[in-house]
Amino acid sequence: MNDWKIFQAGKEPHDDIQHLPPPPSWRKYGDDNKSNENKNKRGATFQARAEDVELVNAALYLRRPLLVTGKPGTGKTSLAYAVAYQLQLGEVLYWPITTRTTLKDGLYSYDAIARLQDIPQKGSNNSGSSENNSNNLSEIGKYIQLGPLGTALLPSKRPRALLIDEIDKSDIDLPNDLLHVFEEGEFEIPELVRIAEKLKDVEVRTAYKDKTEHTYQHIKVNINQGRVQCNNFPFIILTSNGERDFPPAFLRRCLRLDIRDPNEKELENIVKAHFLDKNNEVEFLKEAEILIKEFLKQRDNQQELATDQLLNAIYLMTRKYAPAGQNKDELIKQLFKSLNP
Incomplete structure (x- = not known):
């Protein structure tokens, strides 16, 4: 191949696509192992400044979220991967924010429709029996999945890592809605609280995905009496492009880092x-x-x-x-x- 262009106007179909060089290190895809290696490299190649290091350590000591502001492409998200990589915090839980995002989206989801659709199929022969009702109750965990924030608040030996991306794009109420969770480090799943007397422990899915991380063993966890309570406050980075101001009550609960070009x-x-x-x-x-x-x-x-x-x-x-x-x-x-x- 003597020309860098694979695609050219008016050329007949050909197989030169196979001569593409390896992709950039930040654009590699593949199986779970390779995917995880790429995320690790993203953390390994990040060049942290002295002020970045100071604020990250302050956030770790104070158990406070770190609100990181800067222009697009200045490394706000990469900072989260760098900290998780060096401190071996496992997979970085990722929560992208839009104008429609609610607190519940970050905590957990419950697929009530799928559960209702499954009940007639399993109970068609004897839908009124107590045994069948008990089976349906025990399978409620199949329809619940913890979100990134909910997963980050699970008990753990070391802090979990959570990236809340572009918080400035959120609805005006979301920053205030986060205050109680940030202060208390806990939340409840009402669907499980209601059945706690009959079923204390329910296994649910979490937001973890990477198979090679030690956090992958928490792909499913038991929730006791519908309550999630952290014992190590997660390392949380919230990124902002500076497109809006935040209420003082929210800012008071965060440490703030401005990343320059x-x-x-x-x-x-x-x-x-x-x-x-x-x-x-x-x-x-x-x-x-x-x-x-x-x-x-x-x-x-x-x-x-x-x-x-x-x-x-x-x-x-x-x-x-x-x-x-x-x-x-x-x-x-x-x-x-x-x-x-």
Whole structure:
């Protein structure tokens, strides 16, 4: 293959797709083991600043959530993976927030419709028997799943890790709704509380997925009398792009970290962390330095750029077959397109 372009206008069908090089380290997919390795690498390559380290440790000591604010692409979410990776907290529980998100979405879900649909099938021969009713009651756990926040509040020997992403996009009530949970570290599942006298322990699913993490053994847990109470407050990072203000009562219960754009030296360290295993390191660093300077030039001209745009450009421009000449300059321009509307 003597051209970097796999797809070309007007070309007949071909098999050149098989010649694609390995994907960037941050864009690998596959089985559970590989998926988990990629998440770990995301944490391992994060370059934390001194102020990041100070606030993370303060949050760990004080058992307080950490509200992290910054522009898109500054590493807000990666910080959560970095802490979980180094402190061996297991899988990072992820809760993305939208305008429709409620507190219950984070705590648990109960599929009442599926349960109702299953009851006639299992009880069609003797739907009124006490034995059948008892069986239906014992299987309620099949229809309940803890959400990311609910899973994070399960008892554990070490804190669990929870990332609440883009809290500033939430409904106006959600930050206040979180206050009681953050203060008490507990919640109840009403569907289980109502049957606690007849069925004290119910096994339910959690939000954990990764099979290679030690937290995967908690993919299912027993809930006693419908109540979940943490004994180690989870390490919680809430990210915000600064699109709204939060009520003082909410801010009082969080520590706040503002992540700034990385400077030139910090960008160099980030690039090295992701591309350290390049074969021709001298040529690679020369090309990367040019792209970093162009990236900073565009950012200094009031362009809003994310660090992963720089990583994308470096990955493409340091391939064996890479764009050249005017095509290269035009592609870099497109890759460094501002995030501003």
